[in-house]
Amino acid sequence: RACASFLVPILITTATLLWLNYVRFGNPFDNGYATNHLGSPLLESMRTDGVFSILYIPRNIFFYFFMPFFDAGEAGSPLTFPFITYSSWGLSFFIVAPFFLYAAKSLRLRELFIKQLWLTVALTLLVLLSFAFPGAAQFGPRYILDLIPLLYLLILYGLTPPDLTRTHQFIILASAFFNVYLVATSPFV
Secondary structure, three states: OHHHHHHHHHHHHHHHHHHHHHHHHOOOOOOOOOOOOOOOHHHHHHOOOOOEOHHHHHHHHHHHHHOOOEEOOOOOOOOOOOOEEOEOOEOOHHHHOHHHHHHHHHHHOOOHHHHHHHHHHHHHHHHHHOEOOOOOOOOOOHHHHHHHHHHHHHHHHHOOHHHOOHHHHHHHHHHHHHHHHHHHOOOOO
């Protein structure tokens, strides 16, 4: 009975989505991602291997975790306001929200729930990294927002009140103010 109450909504949702895809695209398994016109040769070339592929993982790892901010001026010109900016492809998650690294402290815990959260984070991240696009025209890694609630829980489990030192508090506040500065001076708004 518990299994049925769990599966019935999933089956109804799946059937509804398959029917909607059939009505919209003439194929229940076509959701539009593979056939939509993106309006940009660059974007079109980014999905040459389909909507999902392991070949996209290295590129998306760079965009999600290593994409730097850069000098806002033109090459060779003097540094002018806003001094630094970010690419329309996003900004490293470690720059946007370094305090989420504290979630790693929960790895020392041996509770089954913590292991399940980390497994969910890993599987979700694998799917996100294999998606054709990192998400264009945004601040930070767009699709990683799917992980934020889980990482927040992991932070809460990993940090105990004495662990949140003044240094930690400074890092959280500094990253928040830095993000506000970047968004307020963004050329993409």
